[in-house]
Amino acid sequence: MKTNEINRKAQAIRRDIVSMISSAQGGHLGCSLSEADILAVLFFHTLRFSPENREDAGRDRFVLSKGHASEGLYAALAERGFFPLSFLDRYLEKDSPLTIHPTNHVPGIEVCTGALGHGFSIAAGMALAAKLNGALYRVFVLTGDGELDEGSNWEAAMAAAHFKLGNLTLIVDNNGLQLGDSVSNTMEIAPLDKKFEAFGFDVHKVDGHDAAALAALFDSLDYKGGKPHAVIASTVKGKGVSFAEGRLEWHHSIPNEEQRILALKELSI
Numbered sequence: 001m002k003t004n005e006i007n008r009k010a011q012a013i014r015r016d017i018v019s020m021i022s023s024a025q026g027g028h029l030g031c032s033l034s035e036a037d038i039l040a041v042l043f044f045h046t047l048r049f050s051p052e053n054r055e056d057a058g059r060d061r062f063v064l065s066k067g068h069a070s071e072g073l074y075a076a077l078a079e080r081g082f083f084p085l086s087f088l089d090r091y092l093e094k095d096s097p098l099t100i101h102p103t104n105h106v107p108g109i110e111v112c113t114g115a116l117g118h119g120f121s122i123a124a125g126m127a128l129a130a131k132l133n134g135a136l137y138r139v140f141v142l143t144g145d146g147e148l149d150e151g152s153n154w155e156a157a158m159a160a161a162h163f164k165l166g167n168l169t170l171i172v173d174n175n176g177l178q179l180g181d182s183v184s185n186t187m188e189i190a191p192l193d194k195k196f197e198a199f200g201f202d203v204h205k206v207d208g209h210d211a212a213a214l215a216a217l218f219d220s221l222d223y224k225g226g227k228p229h230a231v232i233a234s235t236v237k238g239k240g241v242s243f244a245e246g247r248l249e250w251h252h253s254i255p256n257e258e259q260r261i262l263a264l265k266e267l268s269i
């Protein structure tokens with residue numbers, strides 16, 4: 001898919017996010033908008049994972065470790081055709097599988113996430129299983145930056161390097177904000193690049209809203225080599241919606257009707 005088409009998909013994902021959260025009156029707006037371009041590139045360019053092969057043992061795996069940003073994942077899956085777009089209307093409805101944190105009851109979702117700090121370990125296990133079984137699939141996991149305050153991530157990083165998991169790619173949605181404060185004020189994780197290098201990773205920094213750069217970077221990685229990859233993606237929490245960009249309170253604020261209309265207008269281009 002061409003870059004401008006991926007960008008259009010990212011905007012569609014963002015509109016879906018705004019609509020879902022506004023009608024359900026719940027969710028994590030800033031967190032999902034932050035990851036929209038990364039998800040668009042993964043689902044429309046990088047992943048060998050589609051509605052057609054979703055049951056195949058050889059499919060690429062994706063784990064959304066920052067599971068509170070489920071709306072972005074639901075939107076990406078719907079836009080990619082894993083289920084009808086109209087299904088997004090059921091977000092947070094009683095007995096709906098589209099819950100605030102994602103579960104594997106939804107087509108295209110591999111694991112339940114949302115308790116932060118687990119997805120990276122699960123993904124490392126999936127990647128190790130591929131190596132042990134001689135399978136060629138690749139595993140991509142998306143974490144938040146604040147999520148890296150959880151110590152379990154660093155155990156996963158040690159294991160990934162130790163087991164030479166070149167088929168594993170960690171993407172960090174590096175937006176600088178946590179739930180109640182900046183990541184720096186909560187518990188500093190910088191310098192992330194040097195930390196992952198010290199852990200034995202192949203490290204890359206990229207603009208997490210530049211679809212062309214993300215796609216080219218994922219194309220260039222050596223998935224058969226002996227080093228796991230860390231992609232540190234600079235992002236803006238709330239990206240694409242003026243009143244939410246970089247604003248802590250939009251971690252989980254809900255747009256009122258006026259804000260919903262303004263957001264959809266801004267995302268219509």
Ligand SMILES: Cc1ncc(C[n+]2csc(CCOP(=O)(O)OP(=O)(O)O)c2C)c(N)n1
Nearest residue numbers: 031068114115116144145146147177178179
């Ligand atoms: C184990 C655990 N502790 C706390 C929370 C509550 N929580 C939800 S989101 C969040 C902040 C996450 O920040 P970050 O990883 O930077 O995500 P993003 O900025 O992309 O939303 C926290 C602490 C949780 N979901 N799981």
Ligand SMILES: [Mg+2]
Nearest residue numbers: 145146177178
């Ligand atoms: Mg963050």
